[in-house]
Amino acid sequence: MSGRKSGLERSRSVVVIAGEDRNDRESLKILLEEQQPGLRGGIVQIRDPVRLHKATGANLSKRVRTIVNKAQGVAEKQGEGTRVACLYVHEDLDGVDGNVYLETRQRVEQEIRRQLGCGHYVLAVAEMEAWMLLFPDALSAVVKAWKVPAKYRGKDTGRFQDPKRILMREVSGTKGRRYTESDAPEVFRAVIDGGYHRSPLGSNRSWSHFYQDVELCGRQHLHG
Ligand SMILES: [Zn+2]
Incomplete structure (x- = not known):
């Protein structure tokens, strides 16, 4: 064993999950831990309501700011200087796959990344x-x-x-x-x-996007 520590251990950071309710957050946590075993114990949740999918402009910025602030606050509570390694925000679109899904996902995720530098908007179609x-x-x-x-x-x-x-x-x-x-x-x-x-039976772009997010996250945000 090389004893090499993961990025999380080196820099004291946590991954934060926000979501519509406890069941969604727990589900996301289970999936994340499987894909990124190094995160076990390094995931914290915030209970703030997530209502981003219909928000635009200043309204969207404000709502994202609230979540980002809370995420940074909850990281700080884990120990002084602890930073947010990445943020996963789950929401259901409550609509089927289509252009609205792609546009919404991009709009919100861009805003999260503009404010935090990283982050993933896990928008499920039509719902988890x-x-x-x-x-x-x-x-x-x-x-x-x-x-x-x-x-x-x-x-x-x-x-x-x-x-x-x-x-x-x-x-x-x-x-x-x-x-x-x-x-x-x-x-x-x-x-x-x-x-x-x-080996999913069938497809769902929001499921595939989530897995692409986790893979990119592992390469760029957690161990980059
Ligand atoms: Zn990430």
Whole structure:
């Protein structure tokens, strides 16, 4: 062993996650830890509301500033001089994949990077539940009776209008336990534990973008 320390250990820094609610943040944390094992313990969350996807101009700048300030404040609480290595901000678009998704993602991410120098805007289409539909086996691993109907398998899940409703009404719900939002971290844990994230069934650009973000982050922000 060389004993070489990671960038995080060298400079005392943390990765900060902001998101719409606790389930979203926990889910993101599970996925991040798998992709960047060096981050374990180096991730902190902030509970500020995230309402960026419809914001523009000065309004967007102000809302991003609030999140960036809070992220820097929470880093400082980890010990004097601790800096924000990177910031992940999750939000659901609540709309399907298309130009609005691409434009919104770019607009908000540019503002985050303008203010912080790094950062990722994890905008899910239409919402994070669409990611779960890429992993029918993980859903069945959480609750055996949960089954993704054939018509939703192998599809672009970013085009589904209401993935949460699909999970609640069609994947679960006919008998036994019904999917609720608080199940999200358990589902993503099952995705990771089963190794399903390596071979999604179908596609979702917001899922792919998230993984590209994490990869770029590892190269440029955390160990750059
Ligand atoms: Zn990053």
